Amino acid sequence: MKIWALAANTFRGFLRDKVIIVFLILFGCVVLLMISPLLAVRAFRGANVEAQTMMFSLVAGMIGFVSGCGSLLAAWVGADSVASEMKSGTILAVMARPVERWHFLLGKYCGVMLLMAAYTALTIGLTYLLLWLGGMHVAGAQWEMAVYPLVRYAIYAAIAMLLVTFMHPVIAWAITVILAVLAMMVAPNVTAWKEWIRKPLYIILPSTGLLSESRFLALTQSSLKPMSWLAHLTALSYGLDYAFVCLLLAMWSFHYRSLRRD
Numbered sequence: 001m002k003i004w005a006l007a008a009n010t011f012r013g014f015l016r017d018k019v020i021i022v023f024l025i026l027f028g029c030v031v032l033l034m035i036s037p038l039l040a041v042r043a044f045r046g047a048n049v050e051a052q053t054m055m056f057s058l059v060a061g062m063i064g065f066v067s068g069c070g071s072l073l074a075a076w077v078g079a080d081s082v083a084s085e086m087k088s089g090t091i092l093a094v095m096a097r098p099v100e101r102w103h104f105l106l107g108k109y110c111g112v113m114l115l116m117a118a119y120t121a122l123t124i125g126l127t128y129l130l131l132w133l134g135g136m137h138v139a140g141a142q143w144e145m146a147v148y149p150l151v152r153y154a155i156y157a158a159i160a161m162l163l164v165t166f167m168h169p170v171i172a173w174a175i176t177v178i179l180a181v182l183a184m185m186v187a188p189n190v191t192a193w194k195e196w197i198r199k200p201l202y203i204i205l206p207s208t209g210l211l212s213e214s215r216f217l218a219l220t221q222s223s224l225k226p227m228s229w230l231a232h233l234t235a236l237s238y239g240l241d242y243a244f245v246c247l248l249l250a251m252w253s254f255h256y257r258s259l260r261r262d
Contacts, residue, residue, distance in 0.1 A: 002099055006107025010081055011114040020077065020115075027069055031126065034062050038133055059130050066123050070149060071156050071208075074116050075176040076169075078157030081108045082254075083169035091259055102251045109161060109247060116153040120146055144232075151239035152211040156180065158246035159206070165253040183208055206242050210235045 014020055038058050082105065085091040094104060124145050156176055163172035183205040186198045193201075 002097075002103050003107045003110060006094075006099070006104060007110035007114060010108050010111025013084075014077060014081075014111070014115045017080075019080070020073070023073065023076075031062070031066070034058070034065070035130070035133070038062070038130065062130055063127055066126060067149060070116065070119050070123060070153055071180060072177065073119060074112065074153035074156040075160040075180075076173050077112050077115055078109070078160035079164040079169040079172040079176070081112055082161060083164050083172075086259065095259065101255050105161065105251050105254050106247075109157065112157045112161075113150070113154060116150060116157070120149050120153075123149065147236065148211050151236055151243070152208050154243040155206045155208060155211075155239055155246070158243040158250065162246050162250040162253065165250055165257050179205055180208065207238070211239050 038055065085094070085108075091104070095101070124142070127145065159179065160169075160172050160176045163175055167175075182201060186193055186201040186205065187207075187209050188202070
């Protein structure tokens with residue numbers, strides 16, 4: 001019960017967080033700006049095959065943008081949820097109840113995932129809106145659209161929580177973003193790296209490409225590449241395992257962290 005109480009309190013705190021509110025406002029403005037060219041292209045789609053191809057590219061790019069923003073948000077709230085409590089000193093009052101340190105960190109993590117679940121729900125709604133505006137449809141299952149991003153967000157949040165136990169939240173967020181970019185750059189299909197450099201990084205860094213929507217999400221049934229249940233289970237198990245290991249390391253590091261204000 002302590003963990004869920006901490007999670008609910010963390011989620012309510014996010015709803016009042018000025019940084020998150022500003023992020024969502026800017027995010028909404030960008031999405032509205034991106035919808036404008038989509039509507040313009042839609043008006044000429046019937047008369048031009050190139051316009052229809054452009055519409056596919058616009059929708060796919062917007063969905064990728066929304067997904068990427070979610071990863072950035074997960075990394076930030078993962079880092080800030082712990083650092084803000086320590087900076088304000090309220091963590092001392094929480095620990096006086098008493099609450100174990102791992103209870104505190106797990107409750108914060110669950111609160112982060114509640115926020116990311118809400119973000120995922122908004123993302124799914126926006127995806128269907130964009131596809132409706134473009135006259136297209138999703139040829140994938142709804143559970144895939146919800147579970148895959150959540151597992152990917154769980155990885156980024158856990159990494160950020162691990163890093164913030166011994167560094168500033170902004171630095172922890174920046175490093176998490178850099179790690180995410182490096183993970184994409186050392187994928188097996190990228191040949192710009194020397195093999196002796198690429199392979200160790202590929203093993204250590206999270207292979208979030210396995211959890212990309214492009215593996216199962218398609219705008220038309222003809223371009224859908226179906227995945228077996230074993231492939232789904234393997235990819236999701238990998239992501240959950242990576243997040244779990246990072247969270248355990250965060251709990252271990254947090255156990256020895258001073259709770260005084262920075």
